[in-house]
Amino acid sequence: MTSSDTPVGAHPDMLGGIPDPEDTDYFVAPYDEGVSFDELPDSAPKERFRLSLTGWIGALIVTFWVLIALFGPFIAPWGENDLPFPDDYSEFQTPRAGAWLGTDVEDRDILSRIVYGAGRTIGISFAATVLAYVLGVVLGIGAAVSGPKVDMVMSRINDAFLSLPTIMLGLVVVAAVGSSIPVLICTAGLIYATVVFRLARALGQEIMVMDFVEAAKARGEGRWWIITREIWPNAAMPLITDFGLRLIYVILFISSLSFLGLGVQPPQADWGSMVRENLGALQYGESIIPVLAPAFAIATLTVAINLVVDDVSAQAGGRLSKRL
């Protein structure tokens, strides 16, 4: 570098971003004296949440099934146990006018039973998941904010329940108490509360050690304030995402119980029990739609919920998906 007597910046000719002719290594950008350099923002502004294409497809299918569940009985072409062709005694009829998906083992309209079954399958699963969440979140966050001894006792009891296979536990309970819709909801709710407990406790513990919680403690805040104002708002979003995922497991659980004959009892329709009732169609039916249709309904609903949850957790920065 060559030394020059005049400082480079003082030379008016230099104020145009022109490199020093004697030093190609040097560059100074054009500037005005007295311009302030504001503090730069930390990161680019975050984009608002948007569903991707798959997310939209999932949301559409979920909405479709929820509408069917709510208003199904008003739009179903037949009643749940009506016989569309009372004079024809052959079971498993192929699709035709009046029964667009054919008929089942008892000669009932498949389409109408799917529609009625939607309300029951989704309704029971939703109620059970809500129960699981109320129990799991209250106890889980409770354990997280309690002392190590209380936490230890609650967690070990929970671990004991977690170690039991869910379907076996469900079978035993339903076999002992007898199957009814309230029993199904309570059983599924209690079984899945153990999983929610684990998640809520982990989230609670993670947030408990954050500085803002300690700041609240140092301020002298009580436990209730810390749970409701500091921990809950931060735990809510991941928990809501997990709710969707948990709902899928409960749907599959309820459907499995029904398939095994311990869930929803005939003649009431529910997707799991429909698959079982109509298993004979695979062997000697004219069409296999009676088995495929309810299985297809379960598959579309669970996959669709998964698509939405994936989208939400991906946009929540991946932290969430790691935890689930």
Add this chain to the structure above:
Amino acid sequence: MTQTRNPGDVVFEARDLKIGAIQHDGSEIRIVKGVDFQVRRGEVVALIGESGSGKTTISLSALGYAKPGLSFTGGEAMLLGRDVTKMTTDELRPLRGISVAYLAQSAAATFNPSIKINEQVTEAPVLHGTKTQEEANAKALDLYRALELPNPDTIGDRYPHQVSGGQLQRLMAAMALCGDPELLVLDEPTTALDVTTQIEVLKAFKQVIKEEGAAAIYVTHDLAVVAQIADRIVVLYNGEIKESGPVDRIINNPVHPYTKRLMAAIRPMPEAGQGEDSSDEHLRDAPALQAIAIDAGYGARDSNGKPAVPILRDVNVAIERGKTVGIIGESGCGKSTLARVFAGLLPAYGGEIHLDGERLSADLAGRTRAQLQKVQFVYQMADTALNPRQRIRDILGRPIDFYGTAAGMTRRQRVDYLLDLVELPQQFADRYPHELSGGQKQRVNLARALAADPEVVLCDEVTSALDTIVGANVIDLLNRLQRETGVSFVFISHDLSTVSSFADEVVVLYAGMVAEQGPTDRVLSPPFHPYTRLLVSSVPEPRVGWLEEAAQTREAKAGASGGVKLTEKGCPFFERCPLAIPGTCDEVDPPKLDDGNGHIIDCHRPIAELSVSG
């Protein structure tokens, strides 16, 4: 790949490089707005700027990598004559780790804790097939020696948690260099280190880059560090180059106003005689907050009430009304622990805390709301200290409601007043913390403490996570607040120059014990405690050649070895102390030597010996 390496070859060149985030509507938020610079072989080019200036984004472009959400939107990034911005991941894979290597800021996060060090250091060249395991091992051993690591023959057999932070940082350099890369990208590799460790690491980096004949891009916000290691400097602001050139030209003769401002934000060490020499007058009143013979630690307590990991031993500190006490020391010395003891977050097992002359309960539960109100804590990381789900209005409003400190104003007025006090616009009240920048968040963090109308505010490394300029602004703010509100500050930092520019008194902590305390200018001038001398001589100065001079001194040599551990008896600095007296210093607690005016040195050597410079 041809292996002819001529000095002066252009290894990397950015040509009108543009990087931006493409929005859903197709518009682009540009992060890097067309930058041009070259890196030649054997040369270290420093990219310097604040967070948000795009320096890390630009440095990553050398690996052909854009952070998630960002993409290359124009220009070229030529690595060895090939444009990496247009290459696919499969094409880039053979380059990464071999032609170009990346050193991240945190070595602790880079190493896999469950794999031995040597396996990780040698992984890249073996995986890419450019070296056999034996060749890679030999290369790694050479690098361990070149980086002056202790026990170079066996250090590779350890796990990452078995070496110190500074050693791990150097091992990461070994990992990057093991594949003989043409270009090294270093992203703030010493920012998280203590000054005494930073010297060793800088020295080792500089030497090994020269020996290996590699080129390097060094990303940092610290001009003083840049002056030691870089050949050329590129000053960035808001994604544009403001000034670039050889290091001595930029440091000694900055032209662009932004460069000048960066230089001005570096606080020089105060000379002796600066600052307020506190005389006896403050001894009349009881101090606002006082620690008397504090012992504290973490973990389960034994039958004597002593915790498993003792951190502090016999610490005495008094904070006078309206004054600032700076507490300095390396990480792990117990600075933050002391603040937590003051705040009641960690009950001490020995000693007493006094507030306005009254004894305070050691734990939170035993303190009244009025006592809690008078001592407020400000956390280092504003990101985690502010609840992300609360608006600024609620964050500031809660202490006002809780302690009833509205002082005749409505809550809304009081929040507005607080925002004015910390120089933030009033409309920020309706924002969430993530809508603010780092410096702004730290101001809110301060305002929350002030909302309680406290007597003492404990500031734990409040400027450490901020850029130089932003940190300097926060210090100015603290100074003004003290004048206007008469509040006392306890200012904890590992950064000696920040503390000394602002504190009335300084307490030097080493391994949980006070080494030296007194008025700032007296502590920072002879006579020194040997540890204070080491600290003072380790603060990098923004001039070329400082590193080489500092490395020659006795203090730096002493500082390079030994661990920091609280000892049962004697002086904890014994292992590193150049003046240590074996048999005395490690056996007997040092006496408190009084140098007058409240300046106390805990040392076995007489004051006359400690006054000798050099």
